[in-house]
Amino acid sequence: MKIIMLGAPGAGKGTQAKQIADKFQIPHISTGDIFRANIKEGTELGTKAKAFMDKGELVPDELTVQLVVDRIAKDDCKRGFVLDGFPRSIPQAEVLDETLAKMGEKMDYAIDVDVPDENIVNRMGGRRACVNCGATYHIVNVPTKVEGICDKCGSETILRDDDKPETVQKRLSVYHTQTQPLIEYYKKQGILKSVDGTLPMADVFKAIERILGA
Ligand code: AP5
Ligand code: MG
Numbered sequence: 001m002k003i004i005m006l007g008a009p010g011a012g013k014g015t016q017a018k019q020i021a022d023k024f025q026i027p028h029i030s031t032g033d034i035f036r037a038n039i040k041e042g043t044e045l046g047t048k049a050k051a052f053m054d055k056g057e058l059v060p061d062e063l064t065v066q067l068v069v070d071r072i073a074k075d076d077c078k079r080g081f082v083l084d085g086f087p088r089s090i091p092q093a094e095v096l097d098e099t100l101a102k103m104g105e106k107m108d109y110a111i112d113v114d115v116p117d118e119n120i121v122n123r124m125g126g127r128r129a130c131v132n133c134g135a136t137y138h139i140v141n142v143p144t145k146v147e148g149i150c151d152k153c154g155s156e157t158i159l160r161d162d163d164k165p166e167t168v169q170k171r172l173s174v175y176h177t178q179t180q181p182l183i184e185y186y187k188k189q190g191i192l193k194s195v196d197g198t199l200p201m202a203d204v205f206k207a208i209e210r211i212l213g214a
Contacts, residue, residue, distance in 0.1 A: 001026065001080040001212065002105070004087070006182055007113035009171040010120045010127065011197045012204060014136060016113060017084040019205050023214065027076050030084040031064060033134055034071075040131070053162050056170030058088060058178060065092060069099050080108075089178045093185055110186035111208060113197035117172055124168045128157040141201070
């Protein structure tokens with residue numbers, strides 16, 4: 001099963017993608033998480049990506065696309081995968097389609113997690129991410145057991161640099177101009193499904209399970 005998670009920044013793509021990956025035992029591939037891991041390790045890719053991420057802009061395709069193309073060619077992706085944060089523009093979607101076509105494959109579902117802009121800003125301000133394992137929380141909706149400490153690994157949880165309100169606005173505007181056109185793109189392919197991302201997380205996941213026939 002090959003699934004794309006679409007949705008605005010903070011819509012809940014990562015939250016749902018993790019659960020899909022667990023349930024179907026397929027890799028969760030998040031370009032944002034890959035960039036953040038590189039930033040943490042201080043790699044050249046991380047340094048380059050950070051400059052764009054901190055401004056709320058897309059990281060250029062030459063740093064992004066090959067990374068995903070290589071990742072989905074790995075053995076553990078043979079049974080499928082869930083893409084979170086990629087593709088983020090029509091050109092990225094076209095490369096993905098071409099890459100899969102060469103392998104005799106295609107995407108099965110593009111799931112749009114639909115959340116209006118007004119809800120997003122609140123969510124992002126409350127999100128906390130673990131500096132070590134990347135687990136995400138929300139100070140109201142999904143609090144850690146001990147404030148500021150990751151339940152899973154005991155490391156510190158922090159506000160992501162790009163979750164500051166002014167950067168969130170920029171990310172939303174980039175989403176509307178560059179990423180939202182993908183909804184129409186996948187609708188035309190007949191694989192678009194939408195879920196109401198304002199529902200509680202467990203209900204969003206139930207809606208996704210129904211779509212995936214699980
Ligand atoms: P990326 O990491 O992909 O960020 P994003 O798309 O902005 O999305 P987020 O991770 O912020 O949100 P999410 O939808 O995963 O929501 P989450 O589940 O965490 O990308 C970051 C940056 O990297 C980009 O800006 C760009 O610069 C670069 N980049 C990445 N991919 C790229 C690409 N392909 N090309 C170019 N550049 C790229 O949930 C958010 C919060 O809400 C959490 O606190 C969560 O607990 C809470 N929450 C989730 N669901 C619910 C719910 N149903 N009800 C209430 N609260 C909820
Ligand atoms: Mg995410």
